[in-house]
Amino acid sequence: MSPTTLLFILLALSTCGYYAGRRRAFAVGGGSAGIKNLHSRPIYYGSLTALWCGIPALLLFGFWLAFESTLITHLVVVDLPETMRDLPAAELNLKVNKIQNLVSGNIIAGAVEPQIQVAADHYRNLKTTSNAALAVVAISMAILGLVIVRAKITPTLRARNRVEQVIKYILIVCSTIAIFTTVGIVLSVLFESIRFFQKVPVAEFLFGLKWSPQTAIRADQVGSSGAFGAVPVFTGTLLISAIAMCVAVPTGLMSAIYLSEYANKKFRAVAKPLIEILAGIPTVVYGFFAALTIAPFIRDTGGLLGLGVSSESALAAGLVMGIMIIPFVSSLSDDFINAVPQALRDGSYSLGATQSETIKQVILPAALPGIVGGILLAVSRAIGETMIVVMAAGLAANLTLNPLETVTTVTVQIVTLLVGDQEFDSAKTLAAFALGLLLFVVTLLLNVIALHVVRKYREQYE
Amino acid sequence: MNNSQNQLSIRPKKKERTLDIVNRGLSKRYRAEQRFRLYGLLAIVASMAFLSLLFISIIGNGYTAFQQTFLELRVFFDPEIMDEQSLASADYQGLVKKSLRGMFPDAKGRPDKRLLYGIVSSGASFQLRDMVLTRPDIIGQTLKVWVPADDDVDMLIKGHFDRQLGEGERRLKDKQLAWIDQLSAEGKIKKKFNTTFFTTGDSREPELAGIWGAVAGSFFTLVVTLLLSFPIGVAAAVYLEEFAPKNRWTDLIEVNINNLAAVPSIVFGLLGLAVFLNFFGLPRSAPIVGGLVLALMTLPVIIIASRSALTAVPPSIREAALGVGASKMQMVAHHVLPLALPGMLTGAIIGMARALGETAPLLMIGMVAFIVDIPAGFTDPSTALPVQIYLWADSPERAFVERTSAAIMMLLAFLITMNAAAVILRKRFEKRW
Numbered sequence: 001m002s003p004t005t006l007l008f009i010l011l012a013l014s015t016c017g018y019y020a021g022r023r024r025a026f027a028v029g030g031g032s033a034g035i036k037n038l039h040s041r042p043i044y045y046g047s048l049t050a051l052w053c054g055i056p057a058l059l060l061f062g063f064w065l066a067f068e069s070t071l072i073t074h075l076v077v078v079d080l081p082e083t084m085r086d087l088p089a090a091e092l093n094l095k096v097n098k099i100q101n102l103v104s105g106n107i108i109a110g111a112v113e114p115q116i117q118v119a120a121d122h123y124r125n126l127k128t129t130s131n132a133a134l135a136v137v138a139i140s141m142a143i144l145g146l147v148i149v150r151a152k153i154t155p156t157l158r159a160r161n162r163v164e165q166v167i168k169y170i171l172i173v174c175s176t177i178a179i180f181t182t183v184g185i186v187l188s189v190l191f192e193s194i195r196f197f198q199k200v201p202v203a204e205f206l207f208g209l210k211w212s213p214q215t216a217i218r219a220d221q222v223g224s225s226g227a228f229g230a231v232p233v234f235t236g237t238l239l240i241s242a243i244a245m246c247v248a249v250p251t252g253l254m255s256a257i258y259l260s261e262y263a264n265k266k267f268r269a270v271a272k273p274l275i276e277i278l279a280g281i282p283t284v285v286y287g288f289f290a291a292l293t294i295a296p297f298i299r300d301t302g303g304l305l306g307l308g309v310s311s312e313s314a315l316a317a318g319l320v321m322g323i324m325i326i327p328f329v330s331s332l333s334d335d336f337i338n339a340v341p342q343a344l345r346d347g348s349y350s351l352g353a354t355q356s357e358t359i360k361q362v363i364l365p366a367a368l369p370g371i372v373g374g375i376l377l378a379v380s381r382a383i384g385e386t387m388i389v390v391m392a393a394g395l396a397a398n399l400t401l402n403p404l405e406t407v408t409t410v411t412v413q414i415v416t417l418l419v420g421d422q423e424f425d426s427a428k429t430l431a432a433f434a435l436g437l438l439l440f441v442v443t444l445l446l447n448v449i450a451l452h453v454v455r456k457y458r459e460q461y462e
Numbered sequence: 463m464n465n466s467q468n469q470l471s472i473r474p475k476k477k478e479r480t481l482d483i484v485n486r487g488l489s490k491r492y493r494a495e496q497r498f499r500l501y502g503l504l505a506i507v508a509s510m511a512f513l514s515l516l517f518i519s520i521i522g523n524g525y526t527a528f529q530q531t532f533l534e535l536r537v538f539f540d541p542e543i544m545d546e547q548s549l550a551s552a553d554y555q556g557l558v559k560k561s562l563r564g565m566f567p568d569a570k571g572r573p574d575k576r577l578l579y580g581i582v583s584s585g586a587s588f589q590l591r592d593m594v595l596t597r598p599d600i601i602g603q604t605l606k607v608w609v610p611a612d613d614d615v616d617m618l619i620k621g622h623f624d625r626q627l628g629e630g631e632r633r634l635k636d637k638q639l640a641w642i643d644q645l646s647a648e649g650k651i652k653k654k655f656n657t658t659f660f661t662t663g664d665s666r667e668p669e670l671a672g673i674w675g676a677v678a679g680s681f682f683t684l685v686v687t688l689l690l691s692f693p694i695g696v697a698a699a700v701y702l703e704e705f706a707p708k709n710r711w712t713d714l715i716e717v718n719i720n721n722l723a724a725v726p727s728i729v730f731g732l733l734g735l736a737v738f739l740n741f742f743g744l745p746r747s748a749p750i751v752g753g754l755v756l757a758l759m760t761l762p763v764i765i766i767a768s769r770s771a772l773t774a775v776p777p778s779i780r781e782a783a784l785g786v787g788a789s790k791m792q793m794v795a796h797h798v799l800p801l802a803l804p805g806m807l808t809g810a811i812i813g814m815a816r817a818l819g820e821t822a823p824l825l826m827i828g829m830v831a832f833i834v835d836i837p838a839g840f841t842d843p844s845t846a847l848p849v850q851i852y853l854w855a856d857s858p859e860r861a862f863v864e865r866t867s868a869a870i871m872m873l874l875a876f877l878i879t880m881n882a883a884a885v886i887l888r889k890r891f892e893k894r895w
Contacts, residue, residue: 174698179715285851286516360498
């Protein structure tokens with residue numbers, strides 16, 4: 001029985017449970033006139049039956065499916081002939097892939113070795129057995145739940161309270177998913193990073209000046225054994241982010257000031273959504289725009305001025321990233337400027353200050369903590385931005401601060417190291433996770449600081 | 463200010479009033495005011511200029527992709543090469559070649575013939591095959607057939623081609639240009655609406671590449687994302703807003719949600735790669751994994767939007783429900799949730815729009831692949847629309863530039879529709895209390 005069919009059967013059983021429970025409630029209450037004898041309304045008895053029928057079986061179903069393939073693969077590998085099991089991990093992985101491809105009926109290259117064919121049949125058998133077992137266990141669990149709860153229904157059963165309790169637990173579980181996600185992120189990047197740092201010392205990664213992750217695959221191959229000094233990658237990220245902030249902060253801040261202090265209602269109603277559109281455009285579009293329009297333009301302009309500009313210059317990527325961040329800076333600053341109490345403005349005007357003097361000397365200092373928090377958030381976004389730099393910045397890890405040269409960033413390196421098929425435990429792929437860990441930690445720090453600053457500031461005037 | 467004070471101390475002849483000092487500086491201050499105001503306006507104008515430049519550049523590059531150049535061939539469906547058993551595998555390429563040779567008898571010798579065959583897309587033979595398969599009675603007849611031209615011819619007709627270059631640097635040679643000019647003089651070459659672009663999957667040939675496969679992939683991905691993130695997000699918001707006690711645990715959850723909203727999307731891709739692909743062994747490139755990752759990514763957005771929708775429901779409604787004897791759960795389910803639902807849906811649509819445009823996490827879980835087939839389910843290998851854009855943007859052919867731009871226009875159209883739907887929903891159903 002395929003998992004999808006089983007899922008539908010379980011859902012159908014659960015629905016049956018609902019009606020069975022409701023019917024039973026009517027019966028024990030003594031028909032529709034006897035509802036008042038029941039503790040709860042009949043739908044709660046139905047729901048209780050449905051929940052007990054569905055939830056345990058569905059949980060089992062989920063866990064079974066999640067661990068089924070790992071377990072079966074393990075069993076199949078254990079049963080492989082000695083010679084094959086002793087292969088290095090990478091080759092063993094290839095064999096396992098081949099087996100799985102055979103099982104799912106994909107076309108595989110080359111002739112099929114007899115052992116592999118045997119293993120594939122074994123795999124298929126195990127899978128059939130496992131599916132059948134799952135179906136039997138899950139369906140009997142569902143029916144068991146249904147029967148037990150139905151038998152327990154009496155007029156005094158506090159069905160509503162029980163249903164509400166179950167739903168409350170479900171709500172709690174849903175709200176903890178955010179925590180599980182964070183834990184999942186931390187664990188997944190941390191484990192791989194630890195494996196990476198076993199191969200490459202932490203100090204070399206953090207302070208090394210050379211980044212060239214290409215490792216030789218075979219011992220006799222020319223080429224370096226790989227250098228994993230991440231300093232050039234950091235500088236590249238910081239350079240591009242700095243360019244982006246140079247564009248975004250003045251533009252965003254000035255437009256926020258104009259919109260909140262000078263513009264009339266009509267202008268604001270038109271201009272604000274238009275600026276926000278910039279935030280809604282997917283980053284891949286910005287990347288294409290940077291690579292197709294901005295980068296050649298900068299290169300040609302540089303050529304006219306007699307400057308040698310790389311066609312994947314940091315300037316192009318930073319400029320476009322800055323455009324993307326403008327609405328972020330402007331809407332946050334707008335909020336904070338609006339939060340400054342009118343009394344401060346009035347006080348300044350009454351001393352004879354012009355509007356711009358009020359803004360520069362009263363409003364901006366008052367809103368500064370909030371604006372700084374907003375800018376920190378924007379920086380964290382710039383550091384984590386991927387598609388623009390993947391498409392418009394380069395791969396060469398140059399240690400330079402010249403915006404006209406090619407630099408690379410943390411996100412670009414993660415993408416280039418992980419896209420495509422590689423063996424999973426080479427230093428090259430693990431390096432991507434180390435970079436990911438670093439990215440996560442840096443953005444997390446920036447966010448925590450920024451959120452703290454912003455919250456403190458908000459409290460100030462409330 | 464300093465200047466004027468110095469002058470004062472030098473010439474203490476006449477006693478100056480403060481008003482005079484203020485007046486003297488006034489015009490300068492007004493100019494500063496004007497300048498400041500102008501900077502503000504300039505900043506907004508600059509943003510608008512960037513926005514319009516972006517749109518002009520995309521639309522300018524992409525609008526031609528909605529048309530495709532077709533050539534008219536006179537094809538004789540030769541009964542000799544097509545017998546009943548092997549209709550699907552007959553030599554349709556040969557039919558196309560024969561018809562081309564018939565039109566241009568001057569092409570002699572292998573190099574010339576190869577050039578001649580090069581002006582027609584390799585998709586022409588599939589088109590002929592489909593014609594024969596749907597209407598076997600055309601065998602033995604000679605028909606005029608419009609077949610797609612090669613992408614270089616397409617670029618030439620659309621004017622993206624520089625004839626002035628030396629022959630060696632051009633993708634079309636002099637002879638091909640002559641043939642094409644002859645065809646257009648005879649009216650046998652024209653641009654038609656490009657249905658291929660909307661109905662097929664990816665292809666190495668620009669004239670055969672379409673976005674339908676990517677759109678289907680995006681659709682399946684978003685369905686998974688919506689089915690997971692909306693119920694879970696709403697449930698989490700309801701718990702945090704209506705039931706949760708104020709303690710450390712709920713504080714921790716809130717901090718977590720706020721931080722997750724700002725975690726770079728590529729980190730979610732790393733999570734997907736390490737957990738869903740390597741640990742749970744889910745298939746690579748599948749919409750279900752993409753949907754899972756994007757669901758985790760949009761969850762904070764939906765939770766935050768749903769919470770603000772819940773706080774917008776006035777407490778009096780809750781009190782009234784509790785007052786007539788509803789339990790807390792009944793109050794939420796029967797009164798608060800229905801009132802907050804429009805706001806929650808708006809948040810969900812905006813979250814979905816963000817998920818639709820997201821590329822980076824999908825790259826990590828292998829959705830960046832050359833996939834010709836149109837995915838039919840949640841576990842078929844597929845790409846997504848933004849990933850398709852990324853893939854095409856990397857292709858060197860000039861014709862892919864316009865197709866990339868056209869795909870971007872489609873993506874933006876989807877996004878605009880979704881956001882418009884969110885705005886309409888908010889306008890129609892949102893209650894101001």
